[in-house]
Amino acid sequence: MRWTLWVPLALFTFFLGLAGYQLTQPKDEFIPSTMVGKPLPEFSLEPMLEGAPGVSTADFQDGQPRLLNVWASWCLPCIAEAPHLDALKEEGAQIVGVAIRDTPENVARFLDQHGNPYSRIGSDPISAIQLEIGSSGVPETFVIDGAGIIRYQHIGDVRERDVPILLDQLEKAR
Amino acid sequence: MAFRVILASALCLVSLIIQPIGPAASPANAQDSLPPAPYAYQQLDNPAQEQAAMELMHSLRCLTCQSQSIADSDAPLAGDMRHQVRTRILAGEEPEVIRAWLVERYGDYVSYDPQISASTWPLFAVPLVLLLLAGIILFKRLGRRESQEHSDPGS
Amino acid sequence: MIAELGHAALWLCAALAALQLFGGALAQRGAQAADVAALVRPAAMAQALLAGFAFCCLLWVFAITDLSVKLVATNSHSLKPMIFKLSGSWGNHEGSMLLWVAVMAMAGGLIALVEKRLPEKTMQATLAAQGFVALGFYAFLLLSSNPFERLPVPAAEGQGLNPLLQDIGLAFHPPTLYFGYVGLSVAFSFAVGALVTRQVTPDFARAMRPWVLAAWVFLTLGITAGSYWAYYELGWGGYWFWDPVENASLLPWLAATALLHSASVLAARDALRTWTIMLGVVAFSMSMLGTFLVRSGLLTSVHAFAVDPERGTFILILLALYIGGALLLFALRAGHVREGERFQLTSREGALVFNNVMLSVILGVVLLGTMYPLLTEAFDVRVSVGPPYFNPFGAVFAIPMFLVMMVGPMLRWRRDSARRIQRPVLIIAVLVFVAAVLALILGDMSILALLGFAMAAGLAVASFMPLRGRKLARVPIATWGMVLAHFGIAVSLFGMASESAFTTERLAAVEQGGSVDVGGWTVTLAGVDPVAGPNWTAMEARLVAQRGESDPIIMTPQSRNFWAPQMQTTESALATRLDGQLYAVLGNQADDGRWQVRLWWKPFVTFIWYGGLLIALGGVLAIIGRVLEDLKRRSVRARADERRADRREQGYA
Numbered sequence: 007m008r009w010t011l012w013v014p015l016a017l018f019t020f021f022l023g024l025a026g027y028q029l030t031q032p033k034d035e036f037i038p039s040t041m042v043g044k045p046l047p048e049f050s051l052e053p054m055l056e057g058a059p060g061v062s063t064a065d066f067q068d069g070q071p072r073l074l075n076v077w078a079s080w081c082l083p084c085i086a087e088a089p090h091l092d093a094l095k096e097e098g099a100q101i102v103g104v105a106i107r108d109t110p111e112n113v114a115r116f117l118d119q120h121g122n123p124y125s126r127i128g129s130d131p132i133s134a135i136q137l138e139i140g141s142s143g144v145p146e147t148f149v150i151d152g153a154g155i156i157r158y159q160h161i162g163d164v165r166e167r168d169v170p171i172l173l174d175q176l177e178k179a180r
Numbered sequence: 181m182a183f184r185v186i187l188a189s190a191l192c193l194v195s196l197i198i199q200p201i202g203p204a205a206s207p208a209n210a211q212d213s214l215p216p217a218p219y220a221y222q223q224l225d226n227p228a229q230e231q232a233a234m235e236l237m238h239s240l241r242c243l244t245c246q247s248q249s250i251a252d253s254d255a256p257l258a259g260d261m262r263h264q265v266r267t268r269i270l271a272g273e274e275p276e277v278i279r280a281w282l283v284e285r286y287g288d289y290v291s292y293d294p295q296i297s298a299s300t301w302p303l304f305a306v307p308l309v310l311l312l313l314a315g316i317i318l319f320k321r322l323g324r325r326e327s328q329e330h331s332d333p334g335s
Numbered sequence: 336m337i338a339e340l341g342h343a344a345l346w347l348c349a350a351l352a353a354l355q356l357f358g359g360a361l362a363q364r365g366a367q368a369a370d371v372a373a374l375v376r377p378a379a380m381a382q383a384l385l386a387g388f389a390f391c392c393l394l395w396v397f398a399i400t401d402l403s404v405k406l407v408a409t410n411s412h413s414l415k416p417m418i419f420k421l422s423g424s425w426g427n428h429e430g431s432m433l434l435w436v437a438v439m440a441m442a443g444g445l446i447a448l449v450e451k452r453l454p455e456k457t458m459q460a461t462l463a464a465q466g467f468v469a470l471g472f473y474a475f476l477l478l479s480s481n482p483f484e485r486l487p488v489p490a491a492e493g494q495g496l497n498p499l500l501q502d503i504g505l506a507f508h509p510p511t512l513y514f515g516y517v518g519l520s521v522a523f524s525f526a527v528g529a530l531v532t533r534q535v536t537p538d539f540a541r542a543m544r545p546w547v548l549a550a551w552v553f554l555t556l557g558i559t560a561g562s563y564w565a566y567y568e569l570g571w572g573g574y575w576f577w578d579p580v581e582n583a584s585l586l587p588w589l590a591a592t593a594l595l596h597s598a599s600v601l602a603a604r605d606a607l608r609t610w611t612i613m614l615g616v617v618a619f620s621m622s623m624l625g626t627f628l629v630r631s632g633l634l635t636s637v638h639a640f641a642v643d644p645e646r647g648t649f650i651l652i653l654l655a656l657y658i659g660g661a662l663l664l665f666a667l668r669a670g671h672v673r674e675g676e677r678f679q680l681t682s683r684e685g686a687l688v689f690n691n692v693m694l695s696v697i698l699g700v701v702l703l704g705t706m707y708p709l710l711t712e713a714f715d716v717r718v719s720v721g722p723p724y725f726n727p728f729g730a731v732f733a734i735p736m737f738l739v740m741m742v743g744p745m746l747r748w749r750r751d752s753a754r755r756i757q758r759p760v761l762i763i764a765v766l767v768f769v770a771a772v773l774a775l776i777l778g779d780m781s782i783l784a785l786l787g788f789a790m791a792a793g794l795a796v797a798s799f800m801p802l803r804g805r806k807l808a809r810v811p812i813a814t815w816g817m818v819l820a821h822f823g824i825a826v827s828l829f830g831m832a833s834e835s836a837f838t839t840e841r842l843a844a845v846e847q848g849g850s851v852d853v854g855g856w857t858v859t860l861a862g863v864d865p866v867a868g869p870n871w872t873a874m875e876a877r878l879v880a881q882r883g884e885s886d887p888i889i890m891t892p893q894s895r896n897f898w899a900p901q902m903q904t905t906e907s908a909l910a911t912r913l914d915g916q917l918y919a920v921l922g923n924q925a926d927d928g929r930w931q932v933r934l935w936w937k938p939f940v941t942f943i944w945y946g947g948l949l950i951a952l953g954g955v956l957a958i959i960g961r962v963l964e965d966l967k968r969r970s971v972r973a974r975a976d977e978r979r980a981d982r983r984e985q986g987y988a
Contacts, residue, residue: 011669014613015662018620021706022655028633028709029647035635037243037717040287107214107256132217133260140285142243142257221842221922221931234840239723247578247635249721252571254905254922292721299716303707307728310699314692318680 036161039140039148046154047138051128054105054113061102061128061135069152071179072100073172075124076136077145078108079116084145087163088120094164095123097173103127104135106144147172151179219266220259233266236275239292240265240282249292338404341392342483344385345433348440349473351382352466355443359463362456363531375459376447382469383444390437393482397424403489406430406482412493422506423495428630428646429482431509436472438517442546443469446521451969452538453528461528467660468520471653479649504564511557512584516622518550519587522594526615527661530668535608535675540601541965543615545958547598550618551591552954558584559947570905570920572838572935574943577725579634582705583625586698590618593694596687604748606675606684610691616665620658621698627654633709679750686743693736700728730783737790737828740821741767741797759800767793780836787832794825813960820953827946833915833939844929854936856882856917858890863921863930871897873906876921876930880910892921916940 041047046063053060066072075091077084095101103124105113113127130136139148139156149158149172158175160168224230237251242258250258250265261282268278282290294300355378362372396404397420400413410430411423425434443465450458476482525543529535561584566574575581594614600607628634631647678684704720711718741763745756753760770792774785798821802810839854850859861877873895881887890908897904910917915938922931 008670011666014616015659015666018658018662022651022659024706024710024713025627025631025633025651027713029631029644029651031712037286037289039285040283041285107260109214131214132263133257134264136257137261137264137282137285142286215925216923221933222844223840223842239721241719241721248576252569252573252576254570254903287717289717289719292719293723294718294720299711299714300707300718303703303720303724306703307696307700307731310696311732314696318689318692 037142038161039142039156039159041140041156042159044156046150046156049135049138051104051130051135054103054108054127054129055110055117058124059126061104061126063154065102065126066150066154067152070100071149071151071157071176072102073176074102074104074139074148074150075145076104076106076139076141076147078106079112080108081144083163084116085120087145087165088123090164090166090169091123092121093166093169094172097169099173099176100125104130106130106133106136149175149179216256216259217263219263219270221262222266224266224270229269230266232275233262233269236269236278237262237265240279241290241292243286243290337392337395338401338483338485341389341396342481344389344392345473345477345483348382348385348389348436349470349477351378351385352440352470352473354378355382355466356463356470359459359461359466362459362463372455372459375462379440379447379462379465380444382466383441383447386437386440386469390433393424393430393433394421396483397421400493402491402493403485405484405486408486408490408493410493410495412495415495418503419506422503425510426506428643429476429480431513432472432476432480433482434510435513435517436469436476438514439465439469439472439520442517442521443524446542450542452542453536454532454534457528457532457534457539459528460531461524464524464527464531465521468524468657471656475649475653479645504560508557508560508564511553511560515550515553515557515587515591516619516626518546518553519591519619519622521546522550522615523619523657523661526612527664530612530661530664530672533668533672535601535612535672537602537605540598540611541961544595544598544602545961545965547591547595547618548954548958548961551588551595552951552958554584554588554591555947555951555954558588559944559951562947563944566940567907567909570907571933572840572918572937574834574940577704577720577722578636579705580629580636582701583628586702586705587618587621587625589694589698589701590614590621593691593698594618596694597691600684600687601675604676604678604684606678607688607691608672608675609669610688612669612672613665614691614695616658616661617698620654620661621702623650623654623657627651628705634705676749678748681746681753682750683743683746683748686739686746689739690736690743693732693739696732697729697736700732701725704728726783730786734786734790737794737824740824741793741800744798744801744817744821759797759803763793763797763800766796774832774836778836780832784832784836787828787835791825791829791832794828795822798822798825811960812963813957816953816955816957816960818953819956820950823946823949823951823953825946826942826949827944830939830942830944830946834937834943837938838940839936841932841934843932843934844925845932846927846929849929851932851934853917853934854915854938856880856934856936858917858919858932858934860930860932861889863924866893868895871895874921874924876919876932878908878919878932880917880919882912890917890919892919894921894923911941914938 046066048063050062051060066074073094077087091101101123103126105127108129108131110129117124128135136142136144141148141159143161145163147160147164148156149160151157157179158172160172164172224233234251238249240250240261242248242250242253242255242261244255244257245253248258250261265278268281269275279291279293288294288297288299294303296304355375358371358375358378362369362375393406396407397411398417400407400411400415400420402408402413406427406429410427411420415423424430443462446465447458447462453461522543525539525546529539561581562574565576565581566572594611594617597607597611597614601611627647627650629636630650631644633647704724707720708718742756742760745759747755767789771785771789774780774788798818801814801818841851841853843851845851845860847860847862850857852858857880859879859881861879863874863876866873866875873893875891875893878890878892879887880890888910890910892908893906895904895906896902905920905922908919910919915936918935918937920933922933924930
């Protein structure tokens, strides 16, 4: 019996195993940032609203860990996560907002309706910072430690069960 | 002449098959009202630079779409990525530097052009092995046959 | 009532398929099973009738919009035009599976009825394999995807009025591919049958060949149409994206192309026995694999499909049974198949073998590139494999293949000398060289485009070389088929190279009355008006396009907003000329009132799809030629038998 004749069957079995395994895995559509563990790139964003300061890299280097929330007034899941961001704020988290492709009027209206958990809001009209930190959608929430290093990425809207996780990550980043 | 008729009728048949539906569709929830970034839909003035940008954009993956390059997508983030590519090319950056910049942020996923690395080497090794294998098989079979035929012309 | 009849027919079909399987298997045991074995052919024919009947039942419940049937209620609507009611019957998972198995059963019935060349045992094994494959589909339909399932309470109205899906292309594109897959399933059954009895003969190849050819024609048409559709619909002027779903349709085509040629060698020269068997198995597995990838949603694709992991699991199990079984049989039996005839490297067979190997390597590369992201995901690493990988790696193997393809058809079977065809080869070589130099002078293009032009030029002339020195009227139809198909490849290649090398693109923000120049055209935005369709509103641009001094034409690209489901699409507008296509897309309006317009002039881009049609046409001619030859051979054989019988009678008299 020639062993080469068994090669196709072996390859096919390998494929079956792989496909079968992948079928049991949940389909993961998220693209994680590979910037986690690296310092925030240099950037400086104009303030979105009058009266609220803008955002720049230096704001993250004062020794205090912060949440960096990438969001937009036109994004529906952002409405869903608004109360949980408020809860995070009440627990003492400092939240810095970056509004993606947004206008001051819309942002102001959104904050009126859904509350304003942000200590600063920067305007990113061309997703420049979003691309810099490896974020691929809105909303996303990053944990930045006191030295300005990205420590954790949460993809999608923050749900109730995510609040303690994020607080925990903030604690770890201290 | 007859050939033309056949071709024409075959064409009619095909034009029947390929009427539109809409997978070019993008979900409409991302209704940001801002205009797209300047270079999302604007070409660079220098044709050589635009060419380089186009080539790069065709090989970068849109992060919010299903399996499309940023050159083939109307998604806002794809537009912003095109803007990044064109402005960086305009600033004189090399395409591969821009690709590396994105790969640093999103991993190999963002590039359609896999580079040889610990996680991609089989992509390059397997075709070589296949070629080698094919060569060996051809050489062995045909070589053997020829020599047999020479030694035994009667068969 | 009709639905229940259809359902009952399916159960009977399953029983008949089982009979086919066991009858065919018992027949291998020897004479004591002759009674059961004799039932195999009739069972296949009865199964064909019943499966056809079941599908007609489904058509019927869709035609009368029987809303008590779940499938109708979810996929149809009483107000749909009749054509879309009918096409709705296979425009969903259950119905498409029924269509597939019905066509497969009819194919099985047809071979049971007409195929008399092969030894009866091989035929029975073939039909047993056919029954085995069909049985899997029946199990799928009856156990998990019953198309005739009733609702406890009939629906008041159907849910399938989405005009987005009322599309003639969507109605007929999938069946084209299914027909291709069915053809390959028949080839698979023949391969398994021949493997069981180890009767891998030229007759086997001749019996299999028309089915492979037909499958190949359908796949060619399906890919050509799908590519044009993506080009037209996606709105960025690309025609092939190396997307997983596109690759899933290309893989069986590559395998079928290889199979087609190796079957020709087997039919003509009794060589390449195990190789042909292997390709028969591979071709069908590629079509099953494609179905699996598309329906399971394992790989992300731009071409949206209804995706269901449970169905994915079922298809994977079928895949494991069919292909695993066949490969196991191959491993056990292929060593016992006698080695075929010998030949030299410089011979028709040598060229065909070389190209078969190249095609198989290309198949391997495409398969690897498509599946690789799935492999790395298992280790939580995400990679993307796209055109920058597929294009060069495909070309590395395709170009030697094209070169051999130019010379191969001129070679004689078994052995030939290079000197005999020295002159035509020289002509072609000069042509290739000149085309490459011309392309180099003409424009600044990628190396692939340059090679594309060179290959296209050489192949265009070389494809007609087999006709040289022959009386055209006496050239067999099948040879014309080959010539045309090879010429089609040249035409397609030329289109691709030209699109890649000479496309000009203009993205511009245009105010009303403003104009843009692109590739010798001047396009003026005459105005933008709102228009409305059944479930969409759109902005429609009136673009006046003029080329030189010729009469201007109006193009009307749209930017459409659908409201149920909510989405935005672009409808491109095309102006086709002999030497290319002007492609226009309307984007959004900027704050300053100007409109985004995207324009492309794509020289000779249409040749890509003309080439595809030529290839398919060549395939059709080849089928006609082969079937006519078979019929002639059969009548000659029958006459000889008759004469022999006559003589015997006279002898006795």
